[in-house]
Amino acid sequence: xxxxxxxxxxxxxxxxxxxxxxxxxxxxxxxxxxxxxxxxxxxxxxxxxxxxxxxxxxxxxxxxxxxxxxxxxxxxxxxxxxxxxxxxxxxxxxxxxxxxxxxxxxxxxxxxxxxxxxxxxxxxxxxxxxxxxxxxxxxxxxxxxxxxxxxxxxxxxxxxxxxxxxxxxxxxxxxx
Amino acid sequence: xxxxxxxxxxxxxxxxxxxxxxxxxxxxxxxxxxxxxxxxxxxxxxxxxxxxxxxxxxxxxxxxxxxxxxxxxxxxxxxxxxxxxxxxxxxxxxxxxxxxxxxxxxxxxxxxxxxxxxxxxxxxxxxxxxxxxxxxxxxxxxxxxxxxxxxxxxxxxxxxxxxxxxxxxxxxxxxxxxxxxxxxxxxxxxxxxxxxxxxxxxxxxxxxxxxxxxxxxxxxxxxxxxxxxx
Numbered sequence: 184x185x186x187x188x189x190x191x192x193x194x195x196x197x198x199x200x201x202x203x204x205x206x207x208x209x210x211x212x213x214x215x216x217x218x219x220x221x222x223x224x225x226x227x228x229x230x231x232x233x234x235x236x237x238x239x240x241x242x243x244x245x246x247x248x249x250x251x252x253x254x255x256x257x258x259x260x261x262x263x264x265x266x267x268x269x270x271x272x273x274x275x276x277x278x279x280x281x282x283x284x285x286x287x288x289x290x291x292x293x294x295x296x297x298x299x300x301x302x303x304x305x306x307x308x309x310x311x312x313x314x315x316x317x318x319x320x321x322x323x324x325x326x327x328x329x330x331x332x333x334x335x336x337x338x339x340x341x342x343x344x345x346x347x348x349x350x351x352x353x354x355x356x357x358x359x
Numbered sequence: 360x361x362x363x364x365x366x367x368x369x370x371x372x373x374x375x376x377x378x379x380x381x382x383x384x385x386x387x388x389x390x391x392x393x394x395x396x397x398x399x400x401x402x403x404x405x406x407x408x409x410x411x412x413x414x415x416x417x418x419x420x421x422x423x424x425x426x427x428x429x430x431x432x433x434x435x436x437x438x439x440x441x442x443x444x445x446x447x448x449x450x451x452x453x454x455x456x457x458x459x460x461x462x463x464x465x466x467x468x469x470x471x472x473x474x475x476x477x478x479x480x481x482x483x484x485x486x487x488x489x490x491x492x493x494x495x496x497x498x499x500x501x502x503x504x505x506x507x508x509x510x511x512x513x514x515x516x517x518x519x520x521x522x523x524x525x526x527x528x529x530x531x532x533x534x535x536x537x538x539x540x541x542x543x544x545x546x547x548x549x550x551x552x553x554x555x556x557x558x559x560x561x562x563x564x565x566x567x568x569x570x571x572x573x574x575x576x577x578x579x580x581x582x583x584x585x586x587x588x589x
Contacts, residue, residue, distance in 0.1 A: 347483065
């Protein structure tokens with residue numbers, strides 16, 4: 184009898200606690216809404232990854248995972264091997280966990296583009312969709328790895344360049 | 360008699376138990392109400408802060424528009440708003456003190472009374488590289504009339520490469536290492552190259568984002584050379 188009658192207030196308290204917890208979650212979220220002072224969150228990207236994030240591979244055998252990236256219309260990025268050491272190459276890095284061995288990153292063939300009507304220089308670039316092949320071998324298991332595509336984009340009229348960006352993504356690999 | 364005593368004790372225990380239940384119920388309801396009211400107050404405060412930070416997009420009326428406003432659309436394709444820049448025309452150029460790659464401090468105030476072209480650039484910016492020889496020519500041609508270019512590099516460290524690049528290009532004007540504060544003061548310089556043409560009175564006359572022709576650069580320099588110091 185005593186247990187039954189105490190059940191109601193206990194339930195009420197259980198309802199109140201999540202409310203209190205939700206109240207404490209509000210604060211950090213609101214602090215993130217600091218307009219104009221912090222552009223680290225939600226930085227504009229000019230390249231998107233269009234491949235699935237989840238991959239299932241045969242374990243213990245060399246495999247190729249192809250990641251497709253898409254440059255926004257009207258823009259290009261430098262290839263992995265630009266002609267000048269000052270230009271920022273497009274570079275993919277993966278934090279491979281123990282059990283996953285990345286043997287090679289294979290970048291697509293670049294396009295050669297005339298830089299400007301007043302210049303003899305040419306640029307080595309990617310436009311539109313470009314695939315990057317990741318050669319890897321994994322032991323049986325489920326792995327999550329952080330990927331980063333570093334790039335720098337300019338418009339195709341060679342008029343203006345955007346600052347370098349790093350596109351972050353997560354790749355989940357199941358090897359069995 | 361004994362039965363009556365036992366019955367009385369049972370009733371007393373039940374009353375106490377019910378009282379306890381009521382007290383816990385009241386406590387629970389109070390907690391819920393308090394948390395609900397507090398959460399509501401927090402949300403209202405957040406909403407007020409968000410409204411306080413609200414930026415109104417005001418259509419720009421070309422050169423006669425209010426300086427400092429951001430226009431979403433503009434009929435003049437050469438206006439700062441149409442180029443994605445904050446309209447700073449007619450305003451005093453934000454002051455700065457920056458270092459050269461070799462550590463020497465340079466301030467905008469050091470060039471008081473001069474016509475100044477503040478040019479944001481980077482070694483990774485191909486159009487910036489293209490306009491650099493033009494800026495070198497302008498420096499040669501107009502320095503004697505009280506003109507200078509100040510190149511602000513938006514490169515990340517190491518800055519030795521900025522120095523090497525400038526030397527290789529034959530840059531004949533001061534090159535400075537930019538920082539976020541200066542970019543922010545000039546409206547958040549994003550695309551490169553971006554240039555601000557500052558008159559002898561310290562006010563911004565023209566802003567350009569992206570590569571423009573050599574003749575347009577020269578025309579803009581002539582405009583700022585024609586201004587008078589206050």
